[in-house]
Amino acid sequence: MSRYLAAIDQGTTSTRFMVFDRSGEVVAIAQEEHEQIFPQPGWVEHDATEIRQRTDQVIGDALTSAGLTADDLAAVGITNQRETTLIWDRETGEPVANAIVWQDTRTADLCKELAADQGPDRFRAKTGLPLATYFAGPKARWLLDHLDLHERANRGDLAVGTMDSWTTWNLSGGARHVTDTTNASRTMLMDLVTGSWDSDLALEIGVPTHSLPEIVPSIGHITECVGSLAGVPLAAILGDQHAALFGQACFTPGMAKNTYGTGNFMLMNTGDTPIPSESGLLTTVGFHIAGEAPVYALEGSIAVTGSLVQWLRDNLGLISESAEVEALARSVEDNGDVYFVPAFSGLFAPHWRPDARGVITGLTRFANRGHIARAALESTAFQTKEVLEAMTADSGVEFTEMRVDGGMTANELLMQFQADLLGVDVVLPKVAETTALGAALAAGLAVGYYESLDEISATWSEAKRWNPSMEASQVDHLAGRWATAVERSLGWVT
Ligand SMILES: Nc1ncnc2c1ncn2[C@@H]1O[C@H](COP(=O)(O)OP(=O)(O)OP(=O)(O)O)[C@@H](O)[C@H]1O
Ligand SMILES: [Mg+2]
Incomplete structure (x- = not known):
């Protein structure tokens, strides 16, 4: 078997x-950024053609750098930004327009219209999701409406999909138009219990089911790749947060992880039953092994965390690298009573308030750039505290520690502040790239490279731990100030 x-x-x-060995160690990595396109306030797009090129490029670069070929790979998995939606022409294989990114808020009116007099929870029982701009189905509908594509879609000429579908289509040379259960669970078009497209939902939301990809299990043989991965079995597809849950080996109910990337996403494995949320969380598919029942999860999604650090860098020029935010935040003793609520795409979990927009509160003549940086970092920890409390309320599970991963976990100040606020240990695994790792491990399970989930669990090991040390009264004071700041962000969009 390949290595x-x-x-x-x-x-x-x-x-x-990324290429991994059997123990989960990184053997090769290549990474390429793509353009973030902001055509107007609230809109975020990606050029899917650019993403296809970047994908080809990083595959070639990583293999070359490590002196590997496709023959060295036992299997490949895909993990992806979720909900980002595009439509392409089945004949030419070319996108009809830019993809609409998950952070984009242009479907706000459409979501309101769909909610009608039944409110944003209209489809929650079936989909696990509130009607919000975040999800893919209404994004597809927006494209069909505004590019006047309904007729072509009805004729079956167009393929609708998320980034996993697009990547699989390209890896299979146009042979496969699929998505996995985790990605499908973010469209508002899938029935969580049956794991199939729901024709009533498709009709209500206005996306013809025959334009949608076939839903396949997350973990199982999907296709054999062509091109630079020729002959390698594609054996797993997982949305990025679901892959991180898998990569953190959260295989038993009650286990949870929190990923600190562009946004923050906490997922808890809830086993074989979808648990409806009453606290502003989402119910979603955790992962789905072929031949088995899906494993469900509760999720707290926060739209803006690491991207706020990028915003300090790109839009304010306060820093020139994300990592510099820590030194700037440490240049002040504390937040100086400054709070930054980064409601750039409205507020996601647990508030779900599309009418919110970003605010910085508590400014006085005393405040300086250090306080802004500190408040920006702390906003990630405050938002995570809100989500953790919702998770405890919905699941009844009292956390004793929190497994974390993602780019922002490099920030010591943030991780310590996070442990302080949560009052539980924050634990980082040896491989912090759990998203890619999870997809690779899942593909390994599908092809028999690993025998069992237990064998995969054994690859997880702890690298670092932060213990809480803040007085409870101080935590309460800070959390109270944060809650007041959140109130100030609400109702801005009228
Ligand atoms: N030292 C740091 N302190 C604070 N934030 C950081 C630090 N290093 C990286 N970041 C932030 O982490 C994010 C990148 O993390 P990561 O690579 O996990 O993102 P990601 O969510 O996987 O990205 P993508 O959404 O493209 O998949 C960026 O938003 C960056 O600003
Ligand atoms: Mg990621």
Whole structure:
């Protein structure tokens, strides 16, 4: 059997190709960013053609750098930014327009219209999701409406899909138009219990089912790749957060992870039953092994965390590298009573308020750039605290520690502040690239490279731990100030 496993991680800001050995150690990596296109306030787009090129490039670069060929790979998995939606022509294989990114808010009116007098929870019982701009189905409908594509879609000329579908289509040379259960669970078009497209939902939301990809299990043989991965079995597709749940080996109910990337996403394995949320979380598919029942999860999604650090860098020029935010935040003793609520795409979990927009509150003549940086970092930890409390309320599980991963976990100040606020240990695994790792491990399970989930669990090991040390009264004070700041962000969009 070939020596290694690989994953394509098609993320919001970049695409990575990573090769891992049996113990989960990184053997090769290449990464390329793609353009973030902001045509107007609230809109975010990606050029799917550019993403296809970047994907090809990182596969080639990583293999070359490690002196590997496709023959060295036992299997490949795909993991991807979720909900980002595009439509392409089945004949030419070319996108009809830019993809609409998950952060984009242009479907706000459409979502309101769909909610009608039944409110945003109209489809929650069936889909696990509130009607929000976040999800894919209404994004597809928006494209069909505004590019006048309904007729072509009805004729079957067009393929609708998320980034996993697009990447699989390209890896299979146009042979496969599929998505996996985890990605499909983010469209508002799939029935969570049956794991199939729901024709009533498709009709209500206005996306013809024959334009949608076939839903396949997340973990199982999907296709044999062509091109630079010729002959390698594509054996797993998982949305990025679901892949991280898998990569963190959260295989038993009650286990959870929190990923600190562009946004933050906490997922808890809830086993074979979808648990409806009453606290502003989503119910979603955790992962789905072929031949088995899907494993469900509760999710707290926060739209803006690491991207706020990028915003400080790109839009304010306060720093020139993300990592510099820590030194700037440490240049002040504390937040100086400054709070930054980064509601750039409205607020996601647990508030789900599309009418919110970003605010910085508590400014006085005393405040400086250090306080802004500190408040920006702390906003990630405050939002995570809100989500963790919702998770405990919905699941009844009292956390004793939190497994974390993602780019922002490099920030010591943030991780310590996070442990302080949560009052539980924050634990980082040895391989922090859990998203790509999860997709690779899942592909390995599908092809028999690993025998069992237990064998995969054994590859997980702890690298670092932060213990809480803040007085409870101080935590309460800070959380109270944060809650007041959140109130200030609401109702801005009228
Ligand atoms: N030292 C740091 N302190 C704070 N934030 C950081 C630090 N290093 C990286 N980041 C932030 O982490 C994010 C990148 O993390 P990661 O690579 O996990 O993102 P990602 O979510 O996987 O990206 P994508 O959404 O493209 O998949 C960026 O938003 C960056 O600003
Ligand atoms: Mg990612």
